[in-house]
Amino acid sequence: MKTTFLDFETAISELEEKIDQLRFVQDDPAVDISDEIKRLEAKSQSLTKDLYAKLSPWQIAQVARHPQRPYTLDYASLMFTDFHELHGDRNYADDKAIVGGLARFNGQACVVIGHQKGRDTKEKIARNFGMPRPEGYRKAMRLMKLAEKFALPVFTFVDTPGAYPGIGAEERGQSEAIGHSIYLMSELKTPIISTIIGEGGSGGALAIAVADRVLMLQYSTYSVISPEGCASILWKSAEKAADAAETMGITAARLKSLELVDKVVDEPIGGAHRDHRAMAATLKRALADALRELEALSPSELVEQRYQKLMSYGRYKEKAA
Amino acid sequence: MSWFEKLIPPRIKRGDSSRSKSIPEGLWSKCEGCESVLYRSDLDSNLGVCPKCGHHHRLRARRRLDQLLDPEGRVEIGAEVTPVDALKFKDSRKYPDRLSAAAADTGEADAMVVMRGAIKTVPVVVACFEFEFLGGSMGSVVGERFVRGARAAFEERLPFICITASGGARMQEGLLSLMQMAKTTASITRLAERRLPFITLLTDPTMGGVSASFAFMGDVVVAEPNALIGFAGPRVIEQTVREKLPEGFQRAEFLLEKGAIDLIVDRRELRDRLAVLLAMLNRQPADVVVG
Numbered sequence: 176m177k178t179t180f181l182d183f184e185t186a187i188s189e190l191e192e193k194i195d196q197l198r199f200v201q202d203d204p205a206v207d208i209s210d211e212i213k214r215l216e217a218k219s220q221s222l223t224k225d226l227y228a229k230l231s232p233w234q235i236a237q238v239a240r241h242p243q244r245p246y247t248l249d250y251a252s253l254m255f256t257d258f259h260e261l262h263g264d265r266n267y268a269d270d271k272a273i274v275g276g277l278a279r280f281n282g283q284a285c286v287v288i289g290h291q292k293g294r295d296t297k298e299k300i301a302r303n304f305g306m307p308r309p310e311g312y313r314k315a316m317r318l319m320k321l322a323e324k325f326a327l328p329v330f331t332f333v334d335t336p337g338a339y340p341g342i343g344a345e346e347r348g349q350s351e352a353i354g355h356s357i358y359l360m361s362e363l364k365t366p367i368i369s370t371i372i373g374e375g376g377s378g379g380a381l382a383i384a385v386a387d388r389v390l391m392l393q394y395s396t397y398s399v400i401s402p403e404g405c406a407s408i409l410w411k412s413a414e415k416a417a418d419a420a421e422t423m424g425i426t427a428a429r430l431k432s433l434e435l436v437d438k439v440v441d442e443p444i445g446g447a448h449r450d451h452r453a454m455a456a457t458l459k460r461a462l463a464d465a466l467r468e469l470e471a472l473s474p475s476e477l478v479e480q481r482y483q484k485l486m487s488y489g490r491y492k493e494k495a496a
Numbered sequence: 497m498s499w500f501e502k503l504i505p506p507r508i509k510r511g512d513s514s515r516s517k518s519i520p521e522g523l524w525s526k527c528e529g530c531e532s533v534l535y536r537s538d539l540d541s542n543l544g545v546c547p548k549c550g551h552h553h554r555l556r557a558r559r560r561l562d563q564l565l566d567p568e569g570r571v572e573i574g575a576e577v578t579p580v581d582a583l584k585f586k587d588s589r590k591y592p593d594r595l596s597a598a599a600a601d602t603g604e605a606d607a608m609v610v611m612r613g614a615i616k617t618v619p620v621v622v623a624c625f626e627f628e629f630l631g632g633s634m635g636s637v638v639g640e641r642f643v644r645g646a647r648a649a650f651e652e653r654l655p656f657i658c659i660t661a662s663g664g665a666r667m668q669e670g671l672l673s674l675m676q677m678a679k680t681t682a683s684i685t686r687l688a689e690r691r692l693p694f695i696t697l698l699t700d701p702t703m704g705g706v707s708a709s710f711a712f713m714g715d716v717v718v719a720e721p722n723a724l725i726g727f728a729g730p731r732v733i734e735q736t737v738r739e740k741l742p743e744g745f746q747r748a749e750f751l752l753e754k755g756a757i758d759l760i761v762d763r764r765e766l767r768d769r770l771a772v773l774l775a776m777l778n779r780q781p782a783d784v785v786v787g
Contacts, residue, residue, distance in 0.1 A: 338708075340728030340736050345746060348756050349727040351712035354681060358713050361682035377665075378677060378708040378727070385678045399665045399674040399705070409587035409667060423670045424583050433582070435671050485682040486643060488675035489636035490582035 233417035243448035247289030253455035270311030286322035289332030306339040309352035338379030360385035366469035391427035398425040557626035565613035574641035606637035610645035616771035632662035635669040639676030646683040655693040664704020677709035693777035719748035
């Protein structure tokens, strides 16, 4: 698959094009340019590394939304075995913007839940661009209760622009569904590990991200509102999205320093979309580490620890009474 | 725009609209529902409900608590918690400047007031949003004050009530404010362990992060008439679906019809209804409600 380059990657994309042309020429046995290709490949690699070492928050937001970024179902097949997708909220519909099911993680049975975006236009529409409706959250809750009943750990993968703002979603209780899912996760008696893999868009993301451990991929974002939304409200102009991204603090590094996420998982050079397998391998190790720590705790210790963690969120000052 | 409006110089139009806004400050008040001109004192003595059309005007947090709680034995909780600018947030204005402007306008340090007291002698803890403070937005202070209220209810074995009036999460605190949704909601799980009632009263408006966290987790979810309650704002939805929203969409009556809330209560009956409901959930005899 040919890599899709972002606006700020023009230099890399031009170099890669040149490499492709040379490779084509190389098929001619009369000329040997393999050294030249190697040299350019190394240059492209170091160019990518330098560029990605100093991405702005707004550029990171573009990488987080990259059309080739691995999605939940990619991780389900790369990090888990025996994934069996389970469907529906038993009430209204099967929301394809959230997928979930039973799987094995290093041989151990578990529940996997995550937002799912589509690759092509048809799938994007079917999955509503990863924006769940209430039935998506209700399906997620059903699977979490299943996990609790059978003492299985839960892995969630967060990647959504936000919960869907539509008429039907409001009519069927979008707020209640999200609030209820947060409530359920905060007292679920089984380990929950959440990973922000792409866009962590507001309440629609948090609804499946209340966890014992919250991991964030290096170039993922997590925010209370999209940079565009924030800019259009506070600056009255969506053009100011880059400024909003900067000031809101949406990147993994910034959120780790605010102690709102537990671990930042490094991505392959040039982002997760360049190498799904390498990304999955790194993330799998991080998930295994997190699970090992949590399995040492009893269900009541687990819930108590999670509660204390949630209570610690927030920055304020306190006058002596 | 009609030909007539085009003739009016813009300055005159602007002057007009600012004058109509300033009316409520004086002796007279114009009902926002039916536009009747009312004596301010009549509106006040009717708890901010229009005596002509029943429109429920928005209330400031302290006035709301004053209306709801018995005068005796009120103690404020969490006032010691005040805001900081953790992100050094700056849009067209710096966050600390917005905070101090809001504080000067409202006399509050943040968008929530929590009080322990009683409703018709039934003891409660009540957390009330102050919509006039940055749109009642929920940041770290709102979250912490809410949790201190819930904790006081837990420790003293009292019911907890939250009165919402909020546009949602506070953007100027970034993800810290999103996390308040989890923090507040998690604190409610503790009350359930002790069978302590949690009642939410949703007032105009209750949107976004407040609506999508603990608002619908009440054992009983009450709303005021005609309150706007929803996840996404009507404008955002209209832009997304590109169609006209149905009449009364996201209003309390609409939510009742859709099965999203338990009941709509007129503000003038609120004290009576809440006291009776609390006594029943407390498994107390009817005569504990006095007054």
